[in-house]
Amino acid sequence: MHFGLSDEQEMIVSTVRRFVETEIYPHEAEVERTGEVPDGLGDALKRKVIEMGFYACNFPEEVGGAGLSHLDFTLVERELGRGSMALTHFFGRPQNILMACEGAQRDRYLLPAVRGERMDALAMTEPDAGSDVRGMKCSAVRDGGDWVVNGTKHFISGADHADFFIVFVATGVDETPKGPKKRITCFLVDRGHPGFVVRDGYRSVSHRGYKNCILEFTDCRMPDAQVLGEVDGGFAVMNDWLYATRLTVAAFSVGRARRCFDMAVDYAAQRKQFGQEIAKFQGVSFQVADMITEIDAADLLTLSAAWRLDQGLPANREIASAKVHATEMLARVTDTSLQIFGGMGLMDDFPIERFWRDARVERIWDGTSEIQRHIISREIFRPLGA
């Protein structure tokens, strides 16, 4: 067993860390204040990342990516987690699911996405279907040789910058002994396609500037060529590719927690009350001890889940454990750090209040904490027939 990073991994980590510190940190306060990414900044960041050869580094080399292993990519995500998500979005990690593109889809979607020419967004969630994805109402019916889609998706991240969308739609119902079960198909939809509009979404307390939008389909007509994977095979493509995004949420949480932790430690070592550094009060120092213990535990859980994926070992349960633990750890670490900052922790003079707000969504998206616990417990009890 070996817990050290290779020379290459060390360099990946230090390069991405430096990029985030140099190119992202200086713009964070403005994004936070305005709720917008300044004009031109997204493209400028993208250009730099492409030059560095890091753009779409989660994709295999044969399609123009860097072919990083899950573990290496998790290290990249962990370092990116330090920075504003509105900005690191332009570091460019298209959805892996695009690897399911076939024939002409490769030239229209996969390859331009990897080259950084077209950005993607992924749409599953609907107002009436969140955790219960299969309950979706957005549906497509056959009309001639085409599909006609009607319905609404909401909470779609990055849709404001997306050139095309990966959209899951119900394409029929199967009667099963457990009741009716919807068949799902995945479509590739271009921005501006007739019958499809992107509307502003809600204002979120987490990750200002990283917007979510509402997608509306009104008699939106699409040929079979827009189907990603097989017709009615939406759940198959989902299961084949989407597991990895939960792991990136875990990695994000670890990176963000470390940045927050370092600031809390610095503050505790300098802030004096009652004639001494507050770090000298056990009430403070033990909180710091608990924080680093939790962060390290979440880090190891996350990296080992990534390692399992690389080994081809089952990792579903481990990824869910990493996601639930890392995101809940981040909530505690940001809360405790804010406490250590005292009243100043709440003020937007320091990024601590933002870390605390940002942390809240991590327990909700990409599967809520409850859904992760459901996955973990089903993996344990399913084999026992319970």
Place this chain on the structure above:
Amino acid sequence: MKVLVPVKRVIDYNVKVRVKADGSGVDLANVKMSMNPFDEIAVEEAIRLKEAGTATEVVAVSIGVKQAQETLRTALAMGADRAILVVAADDVHQDIEPLAVAKILAAVAKEEEPGLILAGKQAIDNDMNATGQMLSALLGWSQATFASDVEIDGDSAKVTREVDGGLQTISVKMPAVVTVDLRLNEPRYASLPNIMKAKKKPLDEKTAADYGVDVTPRLEVVKTSEPAERAAGIKVGSVDELIAKLKEAGAV
């Protein structure tokens, strides 16, 4: 033309430096170390010369502890072609002094026969600003320090120097030692393909003894102390108030 670039492993510029309890120096145990920022600018310039077709090979060399290997890998990941590590100490707290470094570099230069040595103007750990100058004297080569612009033209180089009170442009005969200043360029990030290739690029390991150089310190550090703590600032409401306060403080 071959370009030789000496790179030093120093405490990372983002790290808050702490003085060791006994005052003998700065605490370097478990501290993040990186390439001296001025040396990064030198590596960048060398790579640009190669990309422009002026240089044919970029060789990075580091002198110090074995861990300086990481600094060399960074140079390779930025785009240097090969590296030479000269192990001259085994304690991270032992700084190799400018004269010893210059002597080792002179010996390396005699073997490698570069047309140009591009070095940082100083290392941010002890700010000596001496190695490049000593090296040029030992080699008998021309020198141009504090470069903010370098143009190679056959047997000579036109170098713009950042001097007190302005810029000075000089022409030096090649081979030359040029030390670089902050504004020469903006160093690139290591690229992912180069990071993956860095391990496969040659890295020769030597020792100071291989070059017959004695690295025993000649300088004695008498005391190291923290700089005075900065006093808290004040907020002013207007430009007029700012000027009044500055006058009060005798600053204008």
